[in-house]
Amino acid sequence: MLSRYLIFLLSSFAGILAFESCTGNYIKADSGCKEYDLNQPYILTLNDALREISGINFYPKDTSVFAISDELGYLFKIQLKNRYVTQKWKFDKALDFEDVSYHDSLFYVLESNGNIHTLQFSGKGDTITTQTTVFNPVEKSKNEFESLYYDSTRKLFIMICKDCEADKKSSVTAYSYDPEKHVFTPSVFTIDANVIAQKIGLKKMKFKPSAAGINPLTGDLWILSATNELLVRADQDGNCKDAYPLNPGLYTQPEGISFTPKGDMIISNEAGNKHNSPTIFIFKRKKVS
Numbered sequence: 401m402l403s404r405y406l407i408f409l410l411s412s413f414a415g416i417l418a419f420e421s422c423t424g425n426y427i428k429a430d431s432g433c434k435e436y437d438l439n440q441p442y443i444l445t446l447n448d449a450l451r452e453i454s455g456i457n458f459y460p461k462d463t464s465v466f467a468i469s470d471e472l473g474y475l476f477k478i479q480l481k482n483r484y485v486t487q488k489w490k491f492d493k494a495l496d497f498e499d500v501s502y503h504d505s506l507f508y509v510l511e512s513n514g515n516i517h518t519l520q521f522s523g524k525g526d527t528i529t530t531q532t533t534v535f536n537p538v539e540k541s542k543n544e545f546e547s548l549y550y551d552s553t554r555k556l557f558i559m560i561c562k563d564c565e566a567d568k569k570s571s572v573t574a575y576s577y578d579p580e581k582h583v584f585t586p587s588v589f590t591i592d593a594n595v596i597a598q599k600i601g602l603k604k605m606k607f608k609p610s611a612a613g614i615n616p617l618t619g620d621l622w623i624l625s626a627t628n629e630l631l632v633r634a635d636q637d638g639n640c641k642d643a644y645p646l647n648p649g650l651y652t653q654p655e656g657i658s659f660t661p662k663g664d665m666i667i668s669n670e671a672g673n674k675h676n677s678p679t680i681f682i683f684k685r686k687k688v689s
Contacts, residue, residue, distance in 0.1 A: 433644045434688050435618075436665055438631065441650075441681035447486060450476060450678045451671040455499030455510070455548070455611065456656035458666055465666065465680065467656065468500045468509055475500070475507060475519060475528065478680070491519050491528045499548040499611060499656070501557060503579065508557060510548035511535075514584070516557070516577055533582045541565035545575075546655070547612040547623070553636060558588060560609045560623065560638075570594045572607050574638060591623075591638040599643035600630070611656045617663030617685070624657045624667065652676045 452470040459466055467476045473492035496512040507519035514535025519528050544563040551558050557577040567573050572591040577584050593607035608627040623632040633642045656668035663685040671678045
């Protein structure tokens with residue numbers, strides 16, 4: 401891929417950052433997304449420790465991104481203003497970690513089986529203490545999750561099923577997690593996959609979310625699916641507003657999504673195969689009339 405470095409002033413960042421601009425021969429047609437140019441991200445190439453980056457959370461305090469990597473019990477910090485310097489802290493053994501969220505000075509890491517690991521830094525900030533809440537749904541069925549985000553309106557964390565046994569082929573269920581009571585609740589809302597399918601010209605589909613997050617500027621819920629190669633914009637009850645197919649030649653394996661306070665969108669990609677590198681894409685939000 402032919403690329404060059406640009407100086408890009410990202411409005412929600414406190415400073416001028418250097419990003420690698422995508423100039424390859426990807427889809428030239430308009431993606432249909434009015435808020436972001438999904439075919440022209442600013443690209444940050446990450447090191448091999450993050451080849452399976454599977455969840456991100458933007459941290460506005462120092463313009464960084466916290467991340468986790470599948471099968472590694474480390475919390476990573478990528479400092480965007482300092483040439484992408486990466487720090488890491490070990491918090492657990494190797495498990496199937498899928499997403500990370502931050503709320504009230506604590507990090508919450510989602511395991512694929514629904515368990516939530518709460519992480520807290522020590523006073524000196526060099527070690528992490530953890531607490532695990534085991535996911536134990538009433539139906540005792542097999543469940544797989546990859547997305548976790550905090551809903552400030554509900555004051556709950558939301559986990560959207562990727563493949564839950566109780567779900568029908570045309571629907572996807574969202575569970576909640578109360579960080580105060582450490583309680584899970586099923587069926588907070590349900591996503592109709594057929595509505596998403598119709599938005600992209602299909603009759604039906606099995607929707608498998610890999611990440612989700614609320615844009616703090618608009619209140620919209622954005623849901624990412626690596627399996628479906630799709631990005632969905634919905635309301636906070638999961639009702640689809642728009643769906644945008646993603647170019648697999650550009651999005652190797654999109655597994656994480658987060659937003660800056662001013663609505664700029666960040667997506668992380670796993671390497672996918674040995675020929676690719678893990679990346680972070682940054683999209684500056686357009687002015688929408």
